[in-house]
Amino acid sequence: xxxxxxxxxxxxxxxxxxxxxxxxxxxxxxxxxxxxxxxxxxxxxxxxxxxxxxxxxxxxxxxxxxxxxxxxxxxxxxxxxxxxxxxxxxxxxxxxxxxxxxxxxxxxxxxxx
Amino acid sequence: xxxxxxxxxxxxxxxxxxxxxxxxxxxxxxxxxxxxxxxxxxxxxxxxxxxxxxxxxxxxxxxxxxxxxxxxxxxxxxxxxxxxxxxxxxxxxxxxxxxxxxxxxxxxxxxxxxxxx
Numbered sequence: 001x002x003x004x005x006x007x008x009x010x011x012x013x014x015x016x017x018x019x020x021x022x023x024x025x026x027x028x029x030x031x032x033x034x035x036x037x038x039x040x041x042x043x044x045x046x047x048x049x050x051x052x053x054x055x056x057x058x059x060x061x062x063x064x065x066x067x068x069x070x071x072x073x074x075x076x077x078x079x080x081x082x083x084x085x086x087x088x089x090x091x092x093x094x095x096x097x098x099x100x101x102x103x104x105x106x107x108x109x110x111x112x113x
Numbered sequence: 114x115x116x117x118x119x120x121x122x123x124x125x126x127x128x129x130x131x132x133x134x135x136x137x138x139x140x141x142x143x144x145x146x147x148x149x150x151x152x153x154x155x156x157x158x159x160x161x162x163x164x165x166x167x168x169x170x171x172x173x174x175x176x177x178x179x180x181x182x183x184x185x186x187x188x189x190x191x192x193x194x195x196x197x198x199x200x201x202x203x204x205x206x207x208x209x210x211x212x213x214x215x216x217x218x219x220x221x222x223x224x225x226x227x228x229x230x
Contacts, residue, residue, distance in 0.1 A: 002155060009153060034218070043117070043203055043221030044156070089156065099144070099169050101219065103155040 003027055004092050006104025014112050019077035021107045023090035026071065030092040030102075035064065035075050038087045038106075047088070048075075080111045116140040117222035119204050125228045126194065134189040134225045136204030143208060145187040146219065147179060150201040162187060194229045201226050 006023045013019045023033075034049035050057045050064040050073065057064045061084075063076040077084055090104040117138045126132050138145060147159040161169035162181040176198075178190040187204055205219040 004155070036219075041223065043205070043223050044219075045221065046218050049218075099146075099158075099161045099163075101158070105153055105155045 002105070003030075003102040004090060004104040006090050006107060008107060009105070010108040010110070012110045012112060013077075013080045015080060015082060017080050017111075019075075019080050019084070019109050019111070021075045021088055021090070021109075022072065023074065023104050024070075024072045025092050025102075027092070027094075027102075028071070029094045032093050032095050033064070033066065033073050034091050034093075034101075035062075036089040036091060036103075038089065040086075044089060077109070080109070082111045082113050085109060085111045117204055117206055117220050119202075119222035119225050121225060122223065123226045123228075125230065126191070127230050128194060128196075130194075131190070131192040133191065134202055134204075134227075136187040136189075136222055138185055138187075138204075138206040138220070138222075140206055140220055142206035142220070143184055144206060145181060145184070146205040146207070147187065147189050148203040148205060148221075150203055150224065156203070160189075191227070194227075196229050199227055199229045 004025050035047045036044035037047040038044040048059045048062050050066050052068045055066050061078045066073045087106045087108045089106045091101050093101045120135045144163045146161050149157040158171050159173045160179040165181050176193050180188040201224040203224045204222045207219050
């Protein structure tokens with residue numbers, strides 16, 4: 001059973017545009033939601049994360065929006081750059097059980113120059 | 114150089130072979146993980162070791178056998194694999210929550226691309 005559902009599977013955006021990736025979860029015990037970024041030939045790396053006590057978190061051009069009642073969260077990449085071309089994974093975890101990080105299936109973002 | 118190093122980066126093996134994947138972390142972490150990454154699927158947690166003890170075995174077939182001789186090294190022994198086991202195998206490390214780290218932050222290696230013929 002997939003605990004975190006991610007969409008779209010892939011997207012193409014023009015340089016300077018906004019990339020939006022959506023995730024939904026079922027387990028209301030999840031209380032920490034990280035996003036990982038993976039470049040080709042590399043392992044995933046933590047990009048940004050949010051806890052459900054806030055509705056938005058921004059780090060540079062990357063923003064997470066969180067809707068606790070809808071059990072949804074999304075990643076917005078503002079002013080997308082070709083260097084942002086990568087696969088993005090949303091994830092969720094119950095903080096008291098650090099080992100069980102549930103990942104979405106990933107979104108491949110391609111930014112065209 | 115990344116903090117988590119995996120070897121080999123690529124491996125091709127037949128179904129009757131026995132091979133091993135190796136992972137070494139230079140971050141001083143106490144927990145190490147094996148994940149399986151297949152195209153268009155979520156990362157699948159396979160095994161977790163904390164302080165060299167296995168704390169998670171996520172219903173993985175016995176043809177995959179992990180070994181953690183110390184907190185810096187992790188192996189995945191492979192034998193009589195199936196073609197559907199072809200995937201990218203990722204090793205990761207983290208600090209346990211009690212150490213005050215950012216919860217859920219995994220540090221991944223670059224992976225070992227396995228092809229089973």
